[in-house]
Amino acid sequence: MLEAARQALGGATRVLVVTGAGISAESGIPTFRGEGGLWEGFRAQDLATPQAFARDPELVWRWYRWRRDICNRAQPNPGHLAVARLEQTHDSLLLTQNVDGLHPRAGSERLVEIHGNIDTARCTACWTLTPIAELDDGVPRCPRCAGTMRPHILWFGETYWEGTLDVGLAFAGRADVCLVVGTSGMVTAPTSVAMHAKRSGAFVIDVNPNTSEVTRFADAWLKGPSGELLPELIGAD
Ligand SMILES: [Zn+2]
Structure with missing residues (x-):
């Protein structure tokens, strides 16, 4: 073969x-979706959705920063x-x-x-992509239009x-x-x-x-x- x-x-x-x-x-790198993918009691399906972000953007951002640390430490x-x-x-x-x-x-x-990419954020209003390293902690704001930034990741339920x-x-x-x-x-x-x-x-x-x-x-x-x-x-x- x-x-x-x-x-x-x-x-x-x-x-x-x-x-x-x-x-x-x-x-x-864990798959986050499979066994042992829990974080603070949440499953990926509870956090990687537009609904979860609308409900609690700060929580979703904390989860992604935790994942980003794991990815950045891996080789x-x-x-x-x-x-x-x-x-x-x-x-x-x-x-x-x-x-x-x-x-x-x-x-x-x-x-x-x-x-998408774990190191990149995207503006929910104007689609500007920005490296997360250049943004503030918490729920960052768009450097161009001050809109809410979200992780640039394709979430469950998104096309x-x-x-x-x-x-x-x-x-x-x-x-x-x-x-x-x-x-x-x-x-x-x-x-x-x-x-x-x-x-x-x-x-x-x-x-x-x-x-x-x-x-x-x-x-x-x-x-x-x-x-x-x-x-x-x-x-x-
Ligand atoms: Zn913007």
Whole structure:
């Protein structure tokens, strides 16, 4: 399987990479949605919603700052670094579900963070994006219009921001290889992007210790941790 995947990648010009929580779990980032995801008695579903923010923005901000600290303390692993290296050898695009910022910190530049970014706040009035590090504590105000800032994260019940998935789908239609890493298959949008790549003729590689929704239509399933398999597939420095 590894050899077939390596050959496909070696002959590819355009590579679409789709990553999910699995790649970051290997850096110690909890999923927040699963077991043990409680914070002060709240579940993610109680806090990561527009309704929760409307009810108690201060509480939601405290939770996100706590999560942000965990993400900022974590380090990109060899899997993140291998994905970043692909940009040097291929015309590649990275679509990630992860908000932890580990991909950009590993050096990925051609990426779309489809669920947002833990280090970024967004104005609820004028959509201005601002690094959280530049904002006040508590419930910060927009530097442009003084509106209420919220975490720039796609919450439960919200639809994808205009354009985010279109970029991925457009690239998927032209990709020679689609590399899917650490997705659970519970999130359907990244799966449908990978499916679109497959239908358009891409060789689909699923890197995952467990089966996912993608495994069933993948051309190669590399079973195991991405921190070990991606350097083997892509090459290490
Ligand atoms: Zn504003």
